[in-house]
Amino acid sequence: LFAFTFAVMRVKMRRAQFVILFIVLVLLLIPFLEQLDGKATFNWGFFDFLMAFLLFSSLGLGLELVIHKIQNRRRKILLIFSIIVLFVMLWGELAVGLFNSPIAGD
Numbered sequence: 092l093f094a095f096t097f098a099v100m101r102v103k104m105r106r107a108q109f110v111i112l113f114i115v116l117v118l119l120l121i122p123f124l125e126q127l128d129g130k131a132t133f134n135w136g137f138f139d140f141l142m143a144f145l146l147f148s149s150l151g152l153g154l155e156l157v158i159h160k161i162q163n164r165r166r167k168i169l170l171i172f173s174i175i176v177l178f179v180m181l182w183g184e185l186a187v188g189l190f191n192s193p194i195a196g197d
Contacts, residue, residue, distance in 0.1 A: 107159075111151035119143055142185060150178045 119140060125131045135143075153174045161167040180189070188195030 107155050108152060111155060112148060115144060115147040115151060118147060146178060146182060146185075150174065 122131075122133070122135055122143075123140070126133075126135060154171060157167055157170045157174065161170060183189040184192060184195055
């Protein structure tokens with residue numbers, strides 16, 4: 092996960108994008124450290140951390156892209172709302188299978 096992040100950092104990135112990826116990694120350290128304790132009520136594997144990283148980084152980078160590239164205020168608000176709703180729906184489906192779709196798993 093860290094190797095992937097550093098490989099991405101070699102590409103020319105703005106400071107905001109670097110900060111977003113750093114915040115995502117710090118957020119993912121919370122469940123990782125909780126699992127090291129051994130008393131965690133959840134059991135995340137590599138794929139779970141990878142999906143969380145992809146979801147959180149897509150959310151952050153998508154919002155950053157919309158905020159900096161879209162000039163029309165109404166379109167900007169609509170896109171921000173759409174990205175957040177899509178994130179929440181996808182996270183809920185992957186976490187507990189809200190819609191019973193095939194991506195929820197068993």
